[in-house]
Amino acid sequence: MSKMSFRGCVGFMVLVTSASVLVVRAQQPVVEQSPTAEQIEFFEGRVRPVLAEKCFQCHSSRTSTPFGGLRLDSRQGLLTGGDSGPAVVPGQSEDSAIVQRVQGRPVLMPPTGRLNDDEITALIQWVDMGAPWPVATASDDVPDPSAPFDLLQRKQQHWVWQPVQVVEPPTANDSSWSGTAVDRFIHAALEQQSLTPAPVADRRALIRRLSFDLRGLPPTPAEVARFVSDTSPEAYVDLVDRYLASPRFGERWARHWMDLFRYSESHGSEGDPDIPLAWRYRDYLIRAFNADVSYDQLIREHLAGDLLPEPRLNSDLQLNESVIGTGHFRLVEHGYQPVDPWEDRVKWTDNQVDVVSKAFMGLTVSCARCHDHKFDAISQKDYYSLFGTLYGARPTQRAIDAPAVLTKNKVELATLKKQVRAKLADVWLNSTTATNEALLEQARVTVEPESETFNSTRIRSDGTLVEALRELAQASDFTATWIELQRYWQVEVETRQAFNNEHFDVAWDLSGSDYEATVGHGVGRPDVPSAPGEFSIERRGDLLLGGIYPGGAYTHLLSTKHGGVIQTPRFQIDKHRPLENLNLPSIVDRVLHEHGADA
Structure with a gap:
């Protein structure tokens, strides 16, 4: 018999398999696969x-x-x-x-x-x-x-909605399976299916499994040799601790979390615009896994990390880690210029509802967008309650520096602002006369000579502006004139305020000193409301001032480069209600699945 090549062997196997399928289909009905x-x-x-x-x-x-x-x-x-x-x-x-x-x-x-x-x-x-x-x-x-779907009945009947129960592990007939409670549960399930456990792995296989599971990398030959030769009872525990302490552990396991939150460095869609700082969220997850941050804390940071009264700070990098956790909300499909911005925002929020509910609860909450859920105890009202919470958020940029860095920046900016204010005032006062003379020059017109001996200019007198400029240019006391103008200005402000009070309802008043109801962020935001006359400086171009503002709360004072956000009210998290009181399939199931223990 002549030798058959590998490719020919594969082809022969395919032909035989296909023929077998044809015979089977001729003798029995088609068995359709269950949908995924x-x-x-x-x-x-x-x-x-x-x-x-x-x-x-x-x-x-x-x-x-x-x-x-x-x-x-x-x-x-x-x-x-x-x-x-x-x-x-x-x-x-x-x-x-x-x-x-x-x-x-x-x-x-x-x-x-x-x-x-x-x-x-x-x-x-x-x-x-x-x-x-x-x-x-x-x-x-x-x-x-x-x-109507009976949500209450579903909650009462299905195990996933029941509180966690303490269950005694079964007794294992094999003493080698009595090490932990998990082992006994697995052994009992194997016996019910009449399955024989796989043999105990040798030390070479064990270190390879452990290395791939925890680090995502094969062990080095030196590590294998050291572990094989070390037969002490502590060898395995020491190896686990060493791999858990490796920086590669965070890189390996953050990948699975990023999959749940559909991490990408671009927004997709036809334009596929970049997300320049997406890597901040990636590195945040790696640091969190390596620092053994609790699951509860990660949930809080992902849902409201920018509103936590006591955020988690990284003293080495001087970062506010909790704020970075909210970055996943921007990892959605998003184009450059949507045709309908409102529809785009609805899709954006629906995507956030879908991702958050699947990641943290293992439930398809988005199925309740159009109707009560057909299988899970989720009503359409539940969906839109969560939708409304996320829809109320607005895309913005947030400073991730630690409070100490932000305070240092604010002090430096305040010092610079005083210097800029003094310089502006000095230049302004010293140039008033020259400015007014220049404006008056623009108001002069040349008149045709009325006689051979008369040739001069006269000033137009067609409004109050020219008269005011003339008085300012000729006044020996600029300050007195300026005070008089301020009086007119105050009358104008009061007149407009009275009109506004009569015709408009005030929803927000940030001109006072009460900041208790707000949560403000931004390098340029002062700790108290600013007085009238505060200004911002343009980032680029020939213009110096970006604006002069009335009293109030701003997030971009000194420069328009330093933006921010003001929010209210403060998001409160119930510290007394455990997050693990249901059997909802979540991180535990996924961890077990990744370790091949999805029994």
Whole structure:
């Protein structure tokens, strides 16, 4: 027998496998695969809402006689079809009647109006992926979609909504599996399935597993040799401690957290604009894992790290770590100039709801955007409560320096501001006469000579400005004149204030000294409201002043370069309610899964 190449061997295996499949299919019915979590999410988020809104009124169990005998509220109804045959051919959108009808072939459905392009595209994609449908509702015994979902009953019946219970671990028949409670649970599950545990790994395999799990890197030959030769009882514990203390540990495990919060250094979309400081969030996670920051603390920092009364500070880097935790809110799909900014912001917030709920609770809360959740105890009201909380936030830039750095900057800026103010006043006072003379010169006009012996100029007198300039230019006491002008200015201010008080309601008054209701940030923000006449300096260009402001609270004083934000009220976190009082699948399940212990 001649030798067969590797490629030929693979080809032969493929041919044999294909033939086997053909024989099996001829002898038994097709067993369809269960839909994946991603497919169910696509159906619930993109397809079911369209069917419920546009089709169920005529083609569902809501009516005793569905139009054309067609029901679209179950997968079996789609496959069986109505008077015209099946509505869906899984995997073949071009041959599926439901796709043909929404495209107007031969008639347009629904009769109330054509679906938009996004809805048609989603329907085509769903059919092409096999028309996945949740198993719980894959038969004709489908509850009325219009009937309310009993959230309370769901919470009472499903284990995931129950408080954590203390459960005694089972007794292990094998004494080698009695080391920890987790071992005994695993051993009991294996026995129930009549499975034999894998043999104990040798020391070379053990160090490789540990190194890849904790550091994401293979052990060095020297590390392997040292561990194999060290047979002391403390060798394994010491190795674990050493790998946990490695900087590579944070790099390895921060990657999984970044996956949950869809970390990227650009916003996606057709323009794919960069996120210049996204790496700050990445490094923040690495430092957090290496510093063994608690899970509770990470949740607080991700949800309200900029509002914590006692933020977590990094003394070595002089950073406010808690503020950086909120950076994940900017990691969303976002274009340069959306056609509809309001719609774009709704999509932005919905994405944040989806990511936060999946990451911290393991729940698809976004499914309740259009209706109460079909499977989990989440109402549409719950969704919009969370949506409203996140929608109330505004994109902004935040200083991540530690308070000591910000205080130092404020002191330096205040000193510079005094110097700038003194210099501006000196230049202004010394140039008043020259300025007024120049303005008067612009107000002079040349007059044609009235005689051979007369040739002069005269000053226009067509308003109060010229008269005021003349008085200022000729006044020996500029200060007295300036005080008189201030009196007129005060009258004008009071007149406008009276008008505003009569015609407008004041929602915010930051002109006083009460800052208790606000949370302010920004290098240029003073600790108390500023007096009238504060100014900012332009960052670039020929103009010196960016603005002169009335009394109030500002975040960009001295320079428009130093921005900030003022927020209210302060976000309060209940310190007495534990975050782990439910069985919600979250970080623990993911850690076990990454370690291959998803038993």
